[in-house]
Amino acid sequence: MSVTASVFVALVLVASALGFTAARRNGGDLRALNEWALGGRRFGTILSWFLLGGDLYTAYTFIALPALVYGVGALGFFAVPYATIAYPIVFLLLARFWSIAHERGYMTAGDFVRGRYRSRSLELAIAATGVLAALPYIALQIVGMKAVLAQLGGIFAIGGGAMPLAVAFTLLAAYTYIGGLRAPATIAVFKDILIYLTIAAAIVVIPHALGGWHAIFTAADRALASPLHPFPLLVAPQMQFAYATLALGSAFSLFLYPHAITSLLSARSADVVRRNAALLPLYSILLGIIALLGFAALAAGIHAPPNEIVPILFARFFPPWFAGLADATIVIGALVPASIMALGAANLFLRNVVSPLSGRAPSRDAGSTKWLTLAFCALSLILVLFMNVKFAIYFQLLGGAWVLQTAPAIFFGLGERSLPARALLAGWLAGMIAATSFALVDGFSPNIALHVGSWTLVGFIAIYAVAINLGVALVAAALLRVRSPQGEIA
Amino acid sequence: MARRAWYWLLALPFIALLDVPLYDRIDPRWNGIPFFYWYQLAWVVLTAALLGIVYLATRERAR
Known part of the structure; x- marks a missing residue:
């Protein structure tokens, strides 16, 4: 095995070992669902920071974001404002969500909706949306791993990396089964040390080797410019609204995903959540630097499938052992x-x-959840191994637009007065249909052009769909109030 | 200052980052990095600072 591959395998094994030992630390009876799935809700500021960082800034982000910038230029940078304005939302809304969930013992967004609205159909709608949105997200983590394996070559790339992926996923499923949320929380600490190390080295070495940032941007500008897109380092005026809505829509949907809520609710207190809102943007700086690596790849004259440019950059500019470390970072990050x-x-x-x-009450026992977690791991692996990667990407994009349709029920529910469940359900349905048809009509582009007279506004489909969702919910609420003046919900 | 007043500080990142024409330009560069990029990265740091300030200012009364 090459030096790169040896370092890579060793680090992935260390991470897995950490995952397996996590169960023994921290006490708690792991047969109880609250302990297994939420770490007993005892994570302090630092562990929560690592956990949320490892959860939200995924390997797919680190592969796909530079790939996007490499492909389209400035528009791909929307992830930076997205990962910035998400935190005032966490501070103001999600800290309150934590408090309500803690007080009432809620473990999921579905629990919150059931408790808040006493409507099992709304609960079902919100929960099914979350599950559907999560599955392609898991699949895309595997896509990120595949990009690294392809670059490692040799036995790692045989059959599209099917064998090593299956090994990695078996390890993942096993330690999650045993340790629950404690396993990824422990590995996240190790992973983040590797990430900060890798990025710190990248930001010093790569710009230096390519003659500085000015040279990188100039070369990238030349490589990307086309008659259709003459200024690729900037967002074209007709795309500025799309840029803003992509950032805003993504920021609001980030914490509606089940994995984000799981990590959030494992925090010890609402104060831990608020403190993390101020500390997590540190990862967003990394995110921005990583996005700029897309321009570095252009400047370095790399011609490759966009998803492989980050591993290629590390292989080109670093000694083999460090490239192995960077590759391991991405895989552990997945x-x-x-x-x-x-x-x-x-x-x-x-x-x-x-x-x-x-019609049965949810169990307090972790048993069946543990088995279903294994099943979801297997399902995602099958999704990636046997289906087109494009399908996973489209499905994930659609999932992002779907998950935002749960925002009105969750965020209105944080206040003293909300809309009636039936109105929110009608809005959700309208929003889901709108999001799906927008995506289908425009060949799964994240943006769609809205024509009002002679005026065209290109925007993120999730935002247009949620506007329809809100409109329908408000009208339905008004109609319900006309029919029963007392109102159903105080 | 009342707690609610401090929360208004958190509107600043939204205004600064969602008004794209405000920063969609190349100059002035910083270290060779076009304005578009360093402006947004600077707002990551500023947002963290604002959140830190609001957290400290509202902490006591939140208890």
Whole structure:
């Protein structure tokens, strides 16, 4: 095995070992769902920071974001404002969500909706949306791993990396099964040390080797410019609204995903959540630097599938052992969120999809959730190994637009007065249909052009769909009030 | 200052980052990095600072 591959395998094994030992630390009876799935809700500021960082800033982000910038230029940078304005939202809204969930013992968004609106159909709608959005997200983590394996070559790339992916996912499923949320939380600490190390080295070495940032941007500008897009380092005027709506829509949907809610609710207090809102932007700086690596790849004259440019950059500018470290960082960076996503989706599915359909109360026991987590891991692996990667990407994009349709029920529910469940359900349905048809009509482009007279506004489909969602919900609420003046919900 | 007043500080990142024409330009550069990029990265730091300030200012009364 080459030096790169040896370092890579060693580090992935260390991370897995950490995952397996996590169960023994921190006490708690792991047979209880609250302990297994939420770490007993005892994570302090620092562990929460690592966990949320490992959960939200995934390997796919680190592969796909530079790939996007490499492909389209400035528009791909929208992830930076997105990952910035998400935090005032966490501070103001999600800290309150934590408090309500803690007080009432809610473990998922579905629990919150059931408790807040006393409507099992709304609970079912919100939970099913979350599960559907989570599955392609797990699949994309595997896509990120595949990009690294392809670059490593040799035995790692045989059959599109099917064998090593299956090994990695078996390890992932096993330690998640044993340790629950504690496993990814422990690995996240290790992973983040590697990430900060890798990025610190990249930001010093790569610009230096390419003659500085000015030279990088000039070369990237030349490589990307086309008659259709003469200024690729800037967002074209007709795309500025799309840029803003992509950032805003993504920021609001980030914490509606089941894996984000799982990590959020494992925090010890609302204060831990607020403190993390101020500390997590540190990862967004990394995110911005990583995005700029897309321009560095252009300047370095790399011609490759966009998803492979980051591993190629590291292989080109660093000694083999460090390239192995960077590759391991990406793969471990995929294993952490994949574990939390499978766990969060399984918990949501059993508590808020199966339970309302079967009419039985959700179990306090971790047993069935553990098995379903394994099943979700396997399902995502199959999705990636046997289906087109494009399908996973489209499905994930659609999932992002879908998950934002749960925003009105959750965020209005934080206040003293909300809309009636039936109105929110009507809005959700309208929003889901709108999001799906926008995506289908425009060949799964994230943006769609809205024509008002001679005026055209290109914007993020999720934002247009949620506007329809809100409109329908408000009209339905008004109609319900006319019919029953007392109102159903105080 | 009342707690609610401090929260208004958190509107600043939204205004600064969602008004794209405000920063969609190349100059002035910083270290060779076009304005568009360093402006947004600077707002990551500023937002963290604002959140830190609001957290400290509202902490006591939140209890």
